[in-house]
Amino acid sequence: MQLAIAEIRRRRGRWASIIGAVAFIVFLVLILAALADGLFIGSTGAFRNSDADAYVYSADGRRSLVRSALPVEDLESVTSVEGVADAGALGILLATAATDGDLFDIAVIGHLPGRVGEPTALTAGRRPATGEQFVGLADMSLRDKGIELGSLVLLTGSAQPVEVVGFVSDARYLLADTLWVTLETWESLRFEIRPETVGGGSVAQAFPIAVSGGAGVEAVTAAIDAALGTTETVTIDEAILSLPGVEQQASTFTAIIVVSFVVVGIVIALFFALITLEKRGQLAILKAIGSSNYLLLRGVLIQALIATVAGYVLGFALSRLLALVLPPAVPVEFLAGTARTLFLATIVMGALGAVLSFRRIIRIDPASALGGEA
Amino acid sequence: MFIALRDLWRSKLRFSLLAGAVGLLIFLLLFLNTLSATLLGFFIGAIENNSADVLVYEDTARRNLQASRIDPSVVGEVLTVPGVVAAAPIGELTLTATVDTELTDLSLWGVDLTGPGRPDPIVQGRLPGPGEVVVDESATAEGFEIGETITLIPSGTELEIVGYVQDRRYAVVATAYLDFTRWVDVFEQEFPGSPIIPLSLVAVEIASDEEAAVVGDRITAMVAGVEGLDRVSAASGTPGVDSISQSFTLIVGITFGIVVLVVGFFFLILTVQKLRSFVTLRAVGASTGYLAGSLIAQIIILVLLGSVFGTLLLMGATLGSNPAFPLSVDVRLVLTVTVAVLVFSVLSGLLSVRRIARADPAEAAQGTR
Numbered sequence: 001m002q003l004a005i006a007e008i009r010r011r012r013g014r015w016a017s018i019i020g021a022v023a024f025i026v027f028l029v030l031i032l033a034a035l036a037d038g039l040f041i042g043s044t045g046a047f048r049n050s051d052a053d054a055y056v057y058s059a060d061g062r063r064s065l066v067r068s069a070l071p072v073e074d075l076e077s078v079t080s081v082e083g084v085a086d087a088g089a090l091g092i093l094l095a096t097a098a099t100d101g102d103l104f105d106i107a108v109i110g111h112l113p114g115r116v117g118e119p120t121a122l123t124a125g126r127r128p129a130t131g132e133q134f135v136g137l138a139d140m141s142l143r144d145k146g147i148e149l150g151s152l153v154l155l156t157g158s159a160q161p162v163e164v165v166g167f168v169s170d171a172r173y174l175l176a177d178t179l180w181v182t183l184e185t186w187e188s189l190r191f192e193i194r195p196e197t198v199g200g201g202s203v204a205q206a207f208p209i210a211v212s213g214g215a216g217v218e219a220v221t222a223a224i225d226a227a228l229g230t231t232e233t234v235t236i237d238e239a240i241l242s243l244p245g246v247e248q249q250a251s252t253f254t255a256i257i258v259v260s261f262v263v264v265g266i267v268i269a270l271f272f273a274l275i276t277l278e279k280r281g282q283l284a285i286l287k288a289i290g291s292s293n294y295l296l297l298r299g300v301l302i303q304a305l306i307a308t309v310a311g312y313v314l315g316f317a318l319s320r321l322l323a324l325v326l327p328p329a330v331p332v333e334f335l336a337g338t339a340r341t342l343f344l345a346t347i348v349m350g351a352l353g354a355v356l357s358f359r360r361i362i363r364i365d366p367a368s369a370l371g372g373e374a
Numbered sequence: 375m376f377i378a379l380r381d382l383w384r385s386k387l388r389f390s391l392l393a394g395a396v397g398l399l400i401f402l403l404l405f406l407n408t409l410s411a412t413l414l415g416f417f418i419g420a421i422e423n424n425s426a427d428v429l430v431y432e433d434t435a436r437r438n439l440q441a442s443r444i445d446p447s448v449v450g451e452v453l454t455v456p457g458v459v460a461a462a463p464i465g466e467l468t469l470t471a472t473v474d475t476e477l478t479d480l481s482l483w484g485v486d487l488t489g490p491g492r493p494d495p496i497v498q499g500r501l502p503g504p505g506e507v508v509v510d511e512s513a514t515a516e517g518f519e520i521g522e523t524i525t526l527i528p529s530g531t532e533l534e535i536v537g538y539v540q541d542r543r544y545a546v547v548a549t550a551y552l553d554f555t556r557w558v559d560v561f562e563q564e565f566p567g568s569p570i571i572p573l574s575l576v577a578v579e580i581a582s583d584e585e586a587a588v589v590g591d592r593i594t595a596m597v598a599g600v601e602g603l604d605r606v607s608a609a610s611g612t613p614g615v616d617s618i619s620q621s622f623t624l625i626v627g628i629t630f631g632i633v634v635l636v637v638g639f640f641f642l643i644l645t646v647q648k649l650r651s652f653v654t655l656r657a658v659g660a661s662t663g664y665l666a667g668s669l670i671a672q673i674i675i676l677v678l679l680g681s682v683f684g685t686l687l688l689m690g691a692t693l694g695s696n697p698a699f700p701l702s703v704d705v706r707l708v709l710t711v712t713v714a715v716l717v718f719s720v721l722s723g724l725l726s727v728r729r730i731a732r733a734d735p736a737e738a739a740q741g742t743r
Contacts, residue, residue, distance in 0.1 A: 014646070017639050017642070018639075020635070021632075021636060021639055024628070024631060024632050024635055025632055027628065028625070028629060028632060031624065031625070032625060060477070060527040060528055061470065062470055062477060062478075064479075066468075067468070067469075067470055067479075094440070094441065095441070096434055096435065096436055096438075096441060103434060104436075105436060105438070105441075105613060156434040157443075175614070175617070195568060195569050196561070196564075196565035196568035196569075196570065196571075197565060197568075198567065198568070198569070199565055199566040199567030199568055200565065200566075244546070245546075252409065256405075256406070256625070259398055259402055260402070262398060263395055263399060263636075266391055266394060266395040266398070267395060267636060270391050270392060270395070270640060271643070273387075273388060273391070274388070274640075274643050274644070274647065277647075278647050326624075329617045330617060330620050330621050330624065331617060
């Protein structure tokens with residue numbers, strides 16, 4: 001133990017470079033993971049932060065909130081399906097809005113207050129009352145655009161502004177900031193901004209449903225599709241993965257992160273292979289004066305642990321520094337849970353890399369200590 | 375040189391591990407670049423490679439084609455702007471369609487088939503007539519092949535595919551082009567009773583002695599409620615493009631740094647480890663230049679091996695890629711990445727060369743460890 005640490009202290013330059021290499025890779029992985037998390041959180045908030053168990057779409061809408069259209073009357077039929085405890089309605093309108101002349105993208109989502117599917121995390125103010133017109137809940141991200149309680153948001157192409165009466169957190173949809181209004185307000189805005197949709201009549205774009213306790217979600221979704229005949233009902237997890245890009249992003253980032261960890265393992269393995277080779281003579285002497293294999297291997301593991309922990313700490317610090325200077329267009333989100341998982345993965349890969357040189361150490365013959373040249 | 379190769383041969387395991395690490399990192403670089411190029415091409419190809427010189431958006435649309443809604447009368451107004459030779463409407467609708475009984479997404483573009491914004495060049499087949507479309511060739515992976523019929527949902531309108539264009543995909547979905555007047559018919563069927571038929575863009579052809587950006591600015595200034603942009607600005611201004619390209623640039627940059635660091639760092643360790651041998655070699659007459667040459671040769675061999683390994687991995691990844699998102703190996707990209715890694719790795723190897731140059735051959739005579 002003492003020997004392992006003393007060695008690191010005596011050869012600072014070399015250990016600094018291995019720690020630096022690990023730190024750089026950890027840095028890459030942390031930034032990637034933050035990017036993956038940021039994209040996921042920003043894309044899926046409107047769904048994740050909902051108490052719905054499943055979503056009903058029209059069959060031709062291909063699980064897309066934007067494309068799906070369901071007659072509002074169908075809500076009754078959905079509610080009456082056995083096992084459905086509650087059903088709400090959602091509609092989406094992608095628009096731009098302005099406060100003080102600056103335009104920004106905004107997703108206006110119509111919902112039924114008090115019913116399933118509304119954003120669950122109210123952080124300030126109040127919810128709109130059922131049927132209350134032209135008031136809405138804003139996602140917390142809209143605060144960066146200068147929106148406060150009582151602000152009036154005017155959508156491009158609309159004459160009547162929406163008053164913000166409350167804030168919800170983590171309710172974004174496909175990286176757009178959301179404004180949650182009643183389904184009635186949403187319809188008025190939609191008809192005003194997209195007059196071509198008037199002919200389609202009163203529609204909702206998805207029915208979020210809650211399943212009553214005891215009923216299986218799969219069975220209920222199948223029952224709804226059977227009862228209506230024109231719908232595709234999916235569980236909330238499927239609905240999230242069906243959002244454009246979400247599944248592809250997740251698999252791409254996972255692949256990159258896995259490759260990076262393999263590289264961490266190889267880097268550590270190479271490093272210990274090299275220094276073991278170099279120290280063969282000293283290790284033989286240690287063995288000759290009575291050090292057990294166990295003691296030597298433990299020393300190597302401790303060194304690997306120190307290198308990876310120090311590398312991780314440094315990489316972590318670097319990633320936070322970078323986060324400070326990143327342009328807002330890069331949607332990074334640092335989560336404690338992700339940091340923990342990656343910490344464990346780094347240590348495990350470091351240890352695995354170190355274990356690869358165990359065989360070399362065990363094979364060293366103490367007798368070679370007497371032979372002069374190792 | 376001979377000594378460099380012998381050294382490599384004698385420590386095969388060590389160098390192959392290192393080449394493996396470099397190969398994986400090069401693979402990561404190649405893969406990320408390929409991914410971002412393909413993604414961006416699928417996302418904004420229809421804008422970036424449009425046949426129009428200038429594209430006109432609604433000024434409040436924030437350069438988002440799908441948010442842009444222009445009154446048809448604007449086409450005439452744009453035509454009066456000096457420097458504009460021709461102007462034509464472009465309409466875009468994203469729909470659900472079936473082709474070959476499969477449900478898929480479709481971006482349907484209505485354009486003037488002979489004016490600016492036309493699908494040009496047609497790489498296979500011919501221009502569409504009534505009831506016909508040309509599609510972006512990438513959509514063949516989704517079943518959109520010449521001779522197939524697209525059925526729009528829910529209206530049931532049928533469109534036959536008669537040709538292909540290239541690199542003209544939009545919003546990552548299959549993209550088809552047809553005559554603007556036919557597109558208006560489709561729009562009316564999708565939105566029955568609509569009081570207006572909004573255009574998405576106005577496509578503009580400029581006089582040969584004008585610059586696209588200048589004419590774009592002129593249109594912005596002279597026509598109320600619109601913004602004229604050259605193709606490149608329109609493509610890079612599309613919402614989301616910034617996020618995608620900046621994120622990828624960041625990741626690629628860091629990965630590149632790591633490759634160079636790993637290579638430089640390991641050769642430094644190797645050099646330190648072999649310093650005694652180098653000193654001996656210098657004492658018996660090997661010049662610093664010779665030793666540096668051997669070291670650089672090893673770095674070059676290592677990076678080239680890594681690059682071959684990385685390219686093989688990329689080929690494997692492209693073979694296994696989703697047909698709806700086909701990745702392909704771009705030879706130029708492989709060469710660029712390899713050369714860049716090579717140059718910077720050699721530079722990082724100079725650290726080791728400095729170590730060798732500073733070693734005093736006289737030390738070899740002292741015989742101490």
